[in-house]
Amino acid sequence: MTDITYKGANCVTIQTKTTAIITDPVIDGAKPPKELAKARAVLISQPRYAVDINEAEQIAFTVPGEYEVGDFSVSSRQSESQLDPAVKATVFRIETPDVRLATLGHVNPDKVDDALIEDLGVIDVLILPIGGAGYTIDAHGAAKLARRIAPKVVIPVHFKEDGVNYEVPQGTIEDFARELGVQIQEEASLKIKQAGQLPESLSLIRLTV
Numbered sequence: 001m002t003d004i005t006y007k008g009a010n011c012v013t014i015q016t017k018t019t020a021i022i023t024d025p026v027i028d029g030a031k032p033p034k035e036l037a038k039a040r041a042v043l044i045s046q047p048r049y050a051v052d053i054n055e056a057e058q059i060a061f062t063v064p065g066e067y068e069v070g071d072f073s074v075s076s077r078q079s080e081s082q083l084d085p086a087v088k089a090t091v092f093r094i095e096t097p098d099v100r101l102a103t104l105g106h107v108n109p110d111k112v113d114d115a116l117i118e119d120l121g122v123i124d125v126l127i128l129p130i131g132g133a134g135y136t137i138d139a140h141g142a143a144k145l146a147r148r149i150a151p152k153v154v155i156p157v158h159f160k161e162d163g164v165n166y167e168v169p170q171g172t173i174e175d176f177a178r179e180l181g182v183q184i185q186e187e188a189s190l191k192i193k194q195a196g197q198l199p200e201s202l203s204l205i206r207l208t209v
Contacts, residue, residue, distance in 0.1 A: 001098060002014065002015070002096045002097075002099050002130050003015045003189055003190070003192075004125065004155065004189060004191075004192070005035075005207060006092075006155070006157065006189075006207035006208070006209055007027065007033040007035065008209050009026075009027040009158050009164055009166075010023060010045065010105065010110055011023060011033060012103070012127055012157065012207075013035045014072075014096070014101065016070070016071040016072070016097070016098075017038065017071075018070055019045060021038070021039055021040060021041040021042070021069065021072055021074075022035055023043060023103050023127070024040075024043070024049040024105070025042060025049070025051055025141045026049045026050075027164060029092025030141065031103045032045075036051065040058060040069050041058065041059050041060070041061060041072065041074070042061070043061050043074070043076075043090075043092050043094075043103065043106045044061065044062045045089050045091075045105030046081065046083075046089055046105060047062070055189065061076060062090065063076070063078075063090070064077055064078050064090065064147055071096050072094060072096055073091065073094075074093070074094050074095075075090060075093045076091060076093070076099040077091050077116050077119055078090050078091070079107045079109035079111055079113075079116055080092055080108045081106055081108060082107060082109075082134070082136050082137060082203070083134075083135065083136075089105040089106050089108075090105060090149075091103070091104050091106075091116065093120050096151070096193050098195065099124045099125060099192045099195045099198075100122060100123050100124045100125070101124065101125045101127065102125075102127065102149065103128070104126070104128040104136070104145065105207070106137070107137065108137075108145055109141030109142070109145050112145060112148075114130060115166070120149060123149050123150075124192075124198055125151055125152070125153045125154075125155060125190070125198075126146060126149050126151035126152055126154050127154075127155045127157060128142050128145060128146070128154070128155075128156065128157065129156070129159075129174065130171065130175075130176040131158045131159045131160065131166070131170025132155045132167065132170065132171045132207070133168045133169060133170060133171065135166070135167065135168040135170070136158050139171055139175040139176040139179045139181050141177035142156070142179070142180075143180045146180060151202070152195070152198040152200070152201070152202065152203065153198055153202075153204075153205055154180070155190065155206075155207060156173055156176055156204070159168070159172060159173050159176070163209065173206055176204075180204060182202060182204045184204055184205075184206050185203060185204065185205045185206070186205070186208060187205055187208070188207070188208055190205060
């Protein structure tokens with residue numbers, strides 16, 4: 001089983017029976033979550049999200065490449081950042097025995113080329129920021145990327161939420177749902193035994209912190 005939980009901002013933990021990884025554990029206005037200490041790998045989409053790790057037991061993925069860690073196969077590519085064209089945002093494709101996932105980070109949706117979409121391949125669960133305001137992908141751009149990648153489930157991150165004080169006010173998940181044209185489903189976590197159990201039509205799932 002693969003278990004996905006949301007910790008705020010871009011931070012998501014992905015856990016199998018034997019291995020845990022975490023994405024962008026620097027959360028605006030808060031300390032990194034306790035789950036950071038348990039993660040075998042830390043996926044960093046931009047240098048600003050780098051954290052200190054236990055190098056004897058953990059590894060940080062920060063540059064393009066292909067990696068194996070426990071139950072996970074991870075590959076990454078880079079695309080232009082929404083924040084600064086001179087900075088690259090790292091996009092990760094994550095595969096477990098149960099499911100294929102992708103995390104997009106703060107990419108500029110207008111600069112994501114067809115080659116990157118093809119490299120991602122078939123994705124079951126797409127995790128992407130939606131808050132906009134020039135800081136990250138906005139609701140319109142996020143919906144456009146979701147349609148291009150065509151996952152079964154979209155998990156939005158980095159939107160207006162209680163308990164996180166963003167540097168720039170972020171848009172709401174309701175804005176994104178309207179752009180995507182689907183209803184919001186709410187779950188504490190997403191537990192996946194196999195990709196075949198996921199819905200056939202595109203679903204939007206909000207994971208509660």
